[in-house]
Amino acid sequence: MLGILPLICQSADEQEPANRSLSIDSKLRQSILKDLPAIQIFKTTPSSRFLVDLDVVSRGHPYIGRRAxxxxxxxxVYFNPLDKKQTRDVSEYPPIYAVADGVITRIDYSFELRPMFERALGRDVANRRYGIGLTFAxxxxxxxxFHYSIEPFVRPKDPDFYDQFILVKLGQKVRKGEVIARMYLPENQELAKKSHIHFNLIREGGGGFISPSIFNTATVRAFHKQWNLFPNNPDAxxxxxMGYKLAPDENPFERTAIDRL
Incomplete structure (x- = not known):
């Protein structure tokens, strides 16, 4: 596989690429449900496979609910920057894992985020992310x-740039622990430190995001050791x-509020 060339960001006067996402249709969604376990299974038999290897994580935090x-x-999850290198093979970037057996029901190949001032660049930038939806219960x-929003702090010029980091196809069945993507980290060390994966659960049919409280105690405790919460965090x-101060509809197992899950 060819190495990754240094990233070139798009200038303001060039044509804006469109968002590019794919989702399976409603009939196929219904057909896969019969083979999936009830979400309550993950309360009694939680997953031992976190979405990334914790030795590459620099900091992080759990889902912080509306009662916080x-x-x-x-x-x-935020990542330790990689060593500077002109080109790098895709396989050298941190792996992203399937947290459970399931089916890939959505892929975001390129999706624009809201503009934010980026101090490292000295200007407003609307970065682009990629992402995967793994329907597992x-x-x-x-x-x-399980929603993986993979957010390098960059805006690639090539609208297909992230495709090489997505290792699954729409509708593909995956097993827990399978590498489904790679985390692109930019060469700019300041941007790499901000690059992260935002993760949560989503119920089909709306209802907002819910807490990804599907991991076993050992995984939760290992992740907790890596948090390094910001000192101005009022909830610290x-x-x-995996879920803190959850409202009833943010609890994946029962519609009751809970302080920690």
Missing amino acids: ERPHTGGH REQERGVT PIPPC
């Missing part, structure tokens, strides 16, 4: 999807958990 001082409806007649200290 500063809610954030997704867990985050059901809640009655609705699928439950947060005990080991």
